[in-house]
Amino acid sequence: MKNLLRIFFILLFISFTFQLKLNSQINQPVSVTGHVMAEIIPVFSASETSQMNFGRFAPGPEGGQIILTPEGTISVLGSVFAGTGIHNAASFYVSGDMDVAFSITLPAGPVILTHTSSARTLHVQDWISNPPAGAGTGMLYDGFQVVYVGATLKVGSLADNPVGTYTGTYNITFDFN
Numbered sequence: 001m002k003n004l005l006r007i008f009f010i011l012l013f014i015s016f017t018f019q020l021k022l023n024s025q026i027n028q029p030v031s032v033t034g035h036v037m038a039e040i041i042p043v044f045s046a047s048e049t050s051q052m053n054f055g056r057f058a059p060g061p062e063g064g065q066i067i068l069t070p071e072g073t074i075s076v077l078g079s080v081f082a083g084t085g086i087h088n089a090a091s092f093y094v095s096g097d098m099d100v101a102f103s104i105t106l107p108a109g110p111v112i113l114t115h116t117s118s119a120r121t122l123h124v125q126d127w128i129s130n131p132p133a134g135a136g137t138g139m140l141y142d143g144f145q146v147v148y149v150g151a152t153l154k155v156g157s158l159a160d161n162p163v164g165t166y167t168g169t170y171n172i173t174f175d176f177n
Contacts, residue, residue, distance in 0.1 A: 042143060044096035046174045049146070052124075054153045055087030063156040070130035070148035080155050094174050095144040101136040104129055104147060105173040110154075113166035122166045126152040129172075136177045147174070 054066050057080055064078015072089045076082050094102065106127035113122040130148045131137045138145055149172065155161060 041097040042095060044094075044102070044174075044176050046092050046094045046147075046172075048090065049093045050088055050091040052090035052149065052151065053086060053088050056083035056085040057081060057155070058083060059155050059158045059161050061157055063154075063160065066153040066155065067126075068150040068153070070128055070150040072148070072150075078155070079157075090149040092147045092149070092172065092174070093144060094138060094140065094147055096140050096176065098140060098143045100140045101177045102138040102140065102145075103135045103173075103175045103177055104131065104133045104138055105175070106133045106149065107170050107172070111151075111168055111170040113153075113168040115162065116165045116167060118162060118164070120161055120166075122156075122161060123154040124151045124168070124170070125154060138174070147172075 052068065054068055055074065057066060057076070060079025060081060062079045064076060064080035066080060066082070067075045067077065068087065068089055070089050072087070074082065074087050096102070106129055110123040110125040113124060115121070127133070128150050131139075131145075138147060
């Protein structure tokens with residue numbers, strides 16, 4: 001009986017050891033390698049590539065308007081006489097992530113141009129762009145787009161607007177959608 005008890009304890013010990021080893025193999029932690037990705041896109045930016053220029057002109061007795069389209073053509077209304085020389089729409093190079101829509105916000109009201117040597121002014125208003133202003137109207141095909149901007153210049157008489165150069169600045173906002 002003593003031997004039987006000894007064999008029983010030995011078998012119990014072997015069985016217990018085998019069970020522990022089996023459980024430790026079954027409950028072993030498993031390690032897996034995961035993958036992470038991040039992509040840096042080009043910074044959304046805009047720069048003026050061509051300044052808006054209404055060109056040379058002469059105000060008549062009643063004044064009038066010079067309309068500059070985004071395509072760079074001008075038309076004259078009232079008693080303004082278009083002169084020779086260069087006129088062109090403004091252009092802006094907008095760049096960023098490929099195939100992303102963006103918004104264009106033009107000046108809401110008139111922008112004032114001031115005579116370089118007097119306090120006389122001209123007003124630029126009725127802003128227009130190509131692509132048109134609004135939410136999601138621009139698209140960065142191949143990561144860029146050129147936006148063209150025109151407007152209307154209100155001109156007074158020669159007494160209101162003496163000979164000389166008039167300059168000013170304006171803000172246009174480009175924003176990702």
